[in-house]
Structures are given as structure tokens and as C-alpha cells.
Amino acid sequence: MKVRSWTACDMDELCRTTKVYGFDLDNTLASSKQPMKPAMIERFSxxxxxxxVALISGGSMDVVTLQVLDVLDGTADRTHLHVMPTSGSRYYRWNGSAWALVYSHDLDPDTVATVESSLERHAKELGLWEDRVWGPRIENRGSQITFSAHGQYAPVEVKRQWDPDNRKKQALAEAVRxxxxDLKVRSGGYSSVDVSLNGMDKAYAVRQLASALGIETRDILFTGDRMTPGGNDYPAVEAGAKGVSVTDPGDALGLMDALLARLP
Incomplete structure (x- = not known):
């Protein structure tokens, strides 16, 4: 399953064959846990x-709201936006006045406690329980539990530098797994490990979205910054979506301009 940079793609062909434009959030549309910048707000809206347009993020609905939904400008048509936080284990649509929940697959309290205990114990055993943190290390996102080595709100560069070869995340994921x-344990972002019900990933999100809209997964174009095998965006491609990679929000801005130049 080949994923290319958008600059290496035939953009006319992509636009001709795409019915839904899907995007990752962190380090694609915006820096981690930060609102989209004005230029991206304009293009995304x-x-x-x-x-x-589909927004498929590993983050919680609260974070997606902060980064995207609360900053959309007056040109945005929210009825065209499909919001799928926590890797698609939740799905929201605009009902005219609020974001309404279409479905959710939340973890029960006993499972949450077991997951949190396992993440903390193994992170400490592996020497991954960092002293300096920005926000909680372990976050219950309802349908997903996420461990972030330096906390949910650590600066992007701190997250990026923590595990450049993915060995730390893989070691923690294997121990917790x-x-x-009976649960899905996987590497998340630069410094995170996600735990959810089995089958809950961006492949699930893409399939659910295609089913809801009565289209094929190949009709969806998905863009993310972690689009190599093992990356948390790659399952969307494994489900049949067309995959396009970007390096950061600046690169994604160029993709947005290319799309808008071709769409009626």
C-alpha cells in the first residue's frame, strides 16, 4: 500500500476520485494540542x-474542540464535517446547534482502572516515567486510554525528541499488551501509547465513515504525518483509503491550497 507525499501525487486525479477528504490532527492540521493557526483555519473552513471532510484524531473530543471546532471561521459548513476523535471510536455530526454523538465505544470503569495500572507499572519498570511533565501522563478519553511520556501538553519538540526510533513506545506497548x-495496544503519537477496544483504530474509522455515507473506502483520501507501517495514521490506508503524507502543518497548508485550487 503505497503512500506518497502530496507533492508527488497527481492532484487532479486525486480530486476527481475523492468523495471525502480525511485528516489527522496533531502535527498535520495543527501542532500537538495547539489550535490551528489562522492560515489553516481559513483553508480548512x-x-x-x-x-x-473528516477529522480522524487520536485525541479526545475536548482537544479536537479546542484545536479545530472552536476556531472554525464563518465560511465553514459544519454539516460537511465528520468528527471522529479517539481514533474513530467516537463519531460526531453537527445537528444545527451542537456536535451530536452518533456512536461511542467507551471502556468500562474496571477496564479503565486495569489499563491505567498496567501503563503506570510498566512505564516505571522500563524507566519511561519521566520526572518533568506537562499535564497528565495518563488520560482517560472515554473510549481510549493514552499514556504520554511527558504529559498530554508537552511541547512538540519534547515529544518529538523523546523516542525518535520508536523503541520506547514499542517496548511499553509490548509490555502492556x-x-x-483482549484490548488493542499501539503506539500513538511521538511519545504516546494508546489502549482501546480491539479493532478501534483509524481503519475502523474509515470503514465506519464509508458505511455511514454509502461510499467505498477508496473514495476517501486520508492525510497524516505518521503514514508509514506502524504509524498511527497508516491503518486508514490499510482499510483502503488513499493515503497522502505530510511532514507538518506547514506542508499540509500547501496540500490545502492544491485541493482548493481544484475543487469547485
Whole structure:
């Protein structure tokens, strides 16, 4: 399953064959846990006015709201926006006055406690329980529990530098997976590990979105910054979506301009 940088793609062909434009959030549309910048707000809002757009993020609905939904400008058409936080284990649509929940697959309290205990114990055993943190290390996102080595709100560069070869995340994921064979444990962002019900990832989100809209997964174009095998955006491609990679929000801005130049 080949994923290319958008600059290496035939953009005319992509636009001709795409019915939904899907995006990762952190380090794609915005820096981690930060609102979209004004230039991206303008482009993203304009795109929702001209096409069906899906936002598929590993973050919670609260964070997605902070980064995207609360900063959309007056040109945005929220009825064209499909919001799928926590890797698609929740799905929201605009009902005219608020974001209404279409479905959710939340973890029960006993499972949450077991997951949090396993993450903390193994992180400490592996020497991954960092002293300096920005926000909680472990966050219950309802349908997903996320461990972030330096906390949920650590600066992007701190997150990026923590595990450049993914070995720390993989070691923690493997240790926790042994405790929780009935759950899905995977590397998340630069410094995070996510735990959810089995089958809850961006592949699930893409399939659910296609089913809801009565289209094929190949009709969805998904853009993210972690689009290599093992990256948390790659499952969307494994589900059949067309995959496009970007390096950061600045690169994604160029993609937005290319899309808007071709859409009616």
C-alpha cells in the first residue's frame, strides 16, 4: 500500500476520485494540542464549504474542540464535517446547534482502572516515567486510554525528541499488551501509547465513515504525518483509503491550497 507525499501525487486525479477528504490532527492540521493557526483555519473552513471532510484524531473530543471546532471561521459548513476523535471510536455530526454523538465505544470503569495500572507499572519498570511533565501522563478519553511520556501538553519538540526510533513506545506497548490481550495496544503519537477496544483504530474509522455515507473506502483520501507501517495514521490506508503524507502543518497548508485550487 503505497503512500506518497502530496507533492508527488497527481492532484487532479486525486480530486476527481475523492468523495471525502480525511485528516489527522496533531502535527498535520495543527501542532500537538495547539489550535490551528489562522492560515489553516481559513483553508480548512473553506474546504468544509466545498467538500465532505473528516477529522480522524487520536485525541479526545475536548482537544479536537479546542484545536479545530472552536476556531472554525464563518465560511465553514459544519454539516460537511465528520468528527471522529479517539481514533474513530467516537463519531460526531453537527445537528444545527451542537456536535451530536452518533456512536461511542467507551471502556468500562474496571477496564479503565486495569489499563491505567498496567501503563503506570510498566512505564516505571522500563524507566519511561519521566520526572518533568506537562499535564497528565495518563488520560482517560472515554473510549481510549493514552499514556504520554511527558504529559498530554508537552511541547512538540519534547515529544518529538523523546523516542525518535520508536523503541520506547514499542517496548511499553509490548509490555502492556501482555497484560491486556483482549484490548488493542499501539503506539500513538511521538511519545504516546494508546489502549482501546480491539479493532478501534483509524481503519475502523474509515470503514465506519464509508458505511455511514454509502461510499467505498477508496473514495476517501486520508492525510497524516505518521503514514508509514506502524504509524498511527497508516491503518486508514490499510482499510483502503488513499493515503497522502505530510511532514507538518506547514506542508499540509500547501496540500490545502492544491485541493482548493481544484475543487469547485
Amino acid at each position: 473553506a474546504l468544509t464549504a466545498r467538500a465532505e 501482555a497484560d491486556l490481550p
